[in-house]
Amino acid sequence: MKKKYFAEFIGTLALVVLGCGTAMLVGCNAAAGSGYLLTALAFGLTIVGMAYCVGNISGCHINPAVSLGVLMTGGMKAAEFVGYVVSQCLGALAGSGLLALIFKLGKVTDMTGGFGSNGLAGVSGSPIAGLLVEIVLTFFFVLVILGVTSKKAGHGSFGGLIIGWTLVLVHILGIGLTGTSVNPARSFGPAVVAALTGNAAPLGSLWVFIAGPFLGAALAALVWNFLSND
Secondary structure, X not given: XXXXXXXXXXXXXXXXXXXXXXXXXXXXXXXXXXXXXXXXXXXXXXXXXXXXXXXXXXXXXXXXXXXXXXXXXXXXXXHHHHHHHHHHHXXXXXXXXXXXXXXXXXXOOOOOOOOOOOOOHHHOOOHHHHHHHHHHHXXXXXXHHHHHOOOOOXXXXXXXXXXXXXXXXXXXXXXXXXXXXXXXXXXXXXXXXXXXXXXXXXXXXXXXXXXXXXXXXXXXXXXXXXXXXX
């Protein structure tokens, strides 16, 4: 069990370092184009790599919303769910701390101004619009994961690729709106570390990027339970 938690810690750390780190370096301005797409690819390709690295150990959730979906579809127990979420949040904090160290020591400019943390600028500061975006994006993302990883799917070794490219897809839509969370840990770590280091961090809107993904994942689990019930 401890190996599963450590795998989730490492996987989430990698997601934050490689995904948020890319966003910090190249920016996420939709008008600029390349930085927008590079950030989407960084998050998706990290998921692909981690899926084939720790997938056989922990399932490579590296996302509390995914773990909630797995819990609600009978894939894990409540105590294990709590352990996964704690490990994921600690991994996100550690990853953000590592980015802070690298960018501060190297005097590298953070193009996002907040360690890749999420915000509501793309939806004119509306928490309701941001919440809706995160619910919808997470719903589709988690629904794909539940379908791909089900025993009936038969996708074999292609599962990690499908999930990773789905994350790229939801980022392509979501970056310009909320920065794309679909992952409470990924939002929590950068926002907290940004606040602690004196950078801009939307802590007041952090609840959107925690509640939205959890609600979207819960809805996806309910729909999947209905679709897969013979």
